[in-house]
Amino acid sequence: MPEDNSPTKNSNKIRLITNALTAALKLWLKAQVSQVSQLEVEIKASDRQILSGCIPWVSIFASHAVYQGLYITRIQLIAENIQINIGSILKGKPLRLLEIVPVVGNLIVEEKDLNNSLASELLSTALNDVLVKLLPEYCFQLKPTWHKITLDYNQIILWTNLGATTENTPLEVRFDLKLIGNRELQLTHIQVMKNDIALLEGEHNYHLDLGSDVDIQELSLIPGQLVCRGRINVNP
Incomplete structure (x- = not known):
């Protein structure tokens, strides 16, 4: 047949x-x-x-x-x-x-999901690195424990403890978040408070390079939500 x-x-x-x-x-x-x-x-x-x-x-x-x-x-x-x-x-x-596959995407992360991510190694390590840069004398021997994130208009507020749970140092960290170019984040108006006492405030800036595989077109913060639009390379 x-x-x-x-x-x-x-x-x-x-x-x-x-x-x-x-x-x-x-x-x-x-x-x-x-x-x-x-x-x-x-x-x-x-x-x-x-x-x-x-x-x-x-x-x-x-x-x-x-x-x-x-x-x-x-x-x-x-x-x-x-x-x-x-x-x-x-x-x-x-x-x-x-x-390598270039991927264009739109990402939305709500505040509750961002708080659920605090236990992740990726997010906690990034936050730890920022805090060590800002307060090396406090963080050199004490590991931060992150408790809460609040999203406001272009601003992030974080609460953390340094040290053991029975003898810790509670801190409140605030900063404005801005996208510079397509692969760099800038933290400005940084303020670190300990029991209503300012440990750091003023015109301190911190820059975070996202790497050559990232091309961010938009990054915005509104109360309760983070929105990101851009491109990332997915490697084999």
Whole structure:
């Protein structure tokens, strides 16, 4: 019997490959996070592109995701020209990126999720580094324990303790947050209070370089919410 190469059969084959690719991409994304409430993936690619392992356009939406201890309220990502191991995927193996993928995204983190992230190593380490720069004489031997974050208009307020729980130093840290260029954060109007006594205040500035893989277009703080829009390179 001659092989059926009708357009309908070929279309069904491609649909199966697209479904398998979408499922593999979802599994890969879920492997990157420890928790996610909602995850939607949309792929736009021609038959030839899919079979060659090139995905020209992918849209990803996730809500209430946790990445390395960081709680993300909502995130929308769009990636283009993704090179993947399509042959291995069709054999049931995990998806793997073959090249760096530039990803454009919109990120929203609500205050409650930011507070849930205080226990994460990524956020606590970043905050510790800032505090050590500001108050080296206090933080040289005492490890900060972060308790609360409040978001205001372009301002962040943090509460922390230094030292053991039975004999600690409570501190309140305030600063304005501003985006400089596309990859640098500037902390200005920094104020550190200990029992209503100012340990640091005035025109102190602190700069934080986000790295060459980051290109931030917008970073805004409003009461209870942080909004970020930009691009980041995802490495294989």
